[in-house]
Amino acid sequence: MTYFRNCPECNGEMNYATDKILKASIRDNKVCKSCAMKARFSKLEERKKISIRIIERYNDNPSLRENASLSSIKRYADVKEREKTSIATKKALKNVMVREKISAAGTKRYSNIDERRKDSERTKKIFLDSNFRNKHRNAIKTAMRDPDIRKKHIAALLETNYIGRKTDKGQLELLKKWNQMGFKFKPNYPVFTNAELFYIDGYDEEHNVVIEYDSKYHNRMGQRTRDLIRQNKIISILHPKKFWRYNAVNKQWNNVMGDN
Numbered sequence: 001m002t003y004f005r006n007c008p009e010c011n012g013e014m015n016y017a018t019d020k021i022l023k024a025s026i027r028d029n030k031v032c033k034s035c036a037m038k039a040r041f042s043k044l045e046e047r048k049k050i051s052i053r054i055i056e057r058y059n060d061n062p063s064l065r066e067n068a069s070l071s072s073i074k075r076y077a078d079v080k081e082r083e084k085t086s087i088a089t090k091k092a093l094k095n096v097m098v099r100e101k102i103s104a105a106g107t108k109r110y111s112n113i114d115e116r117r118k119d120s121e122r123t124k125k126i127f128l129d130s131n132f133r134n135k136h137r138n139a140i141k142t143a144m145r146d147p148d149i150r151k152k153h154i155a156a157l158l159e160t161n162y163i164g165r166k167t168d169k170g171q172l173e174l175l176k177k178w179n180q181m182g183f184k185f186k187p188n189y190p191v192f193t194n195a196e197l198f199y200i201d202g203y204d205e206e207h208n209v210v211i212e213y214d215s216k217y218h219n220r221m222g223q224r225t226r227d228l229i230r231q232n233k234i235i236s237i238l239h240p241k242k243f244w245r246y247n248a249v250n251k252q253w254n255n256v257m258g259d260n
Helices: 019-028 033-041 044-060 061-078 079-093 095-111 111-125 130-144 147-159 171-179 223-237
Strands: 003-005 013-016 184-193 195-206 208-214 244-246 253-256
Touching: 003 019, 013 019, 033 044, 044 061, 061 079, 079 095, 095 184, 130 147, 147 184, 147 195, 171 184, 171 195, 171 208, 184 223, 195 223, 208 223, 223 244, 223 253
Parallel strands: 208 244
Antiparallel strands: 003 013, 184 195, 195 208, 244 253
16 A cells, blocks of 8 residues: 655655655655755755765766766667756756856856866867767757757857957958048958858948958968858848958958949
């Protein structure tokens, strides 16, 4: 015979083997295992203790780390398991406090240069495996075919301070000279649609003029083709009055469109 009662916290069903255990649970007003774990992990000191124990355990036993890794790989090879994890993660991330905690933890971790180096070394080691690289590449391509995912990805790139902000040597100095003549060129001006995002080396919104600053690597054959595709996309989106390309190697200008 099975005895049961509802958890006083979540109202979930709790089963007991004997009537004696049931009465003791009622007397002590015990909660289910899930609620007990939540209460335990809500205490920072408890989380730190558990974290230290786990770290020490895996440091002392390398084979344990390997077994845990293999177990995770085996688990996520199962599509149903991945779907369960994905649903649970999405549900958790809807909570603003959860997102803020994850963000704060990541910021704290990566402010430590040793942690960044460790993470970089682990990533390099993983990507030495050609099979993993191919899987990773194909997974990104598959995800980016989804218009909603691509749109979110581009929106996230626009908000970051680390992408599209690097300038070529001499680029800012060249734009400054043009601005002294009355232009208002902005370096690394973002151009984006729902499908793509790229940064123009210099763009004057008021006069609708584009400058692309071609440093040494732009002379490569493959890069020339990519530059031409990008150039046509910029023209189709902005419809500039003038589009100038400056070759930083031979110091020559090329008027792509518009009058000289």
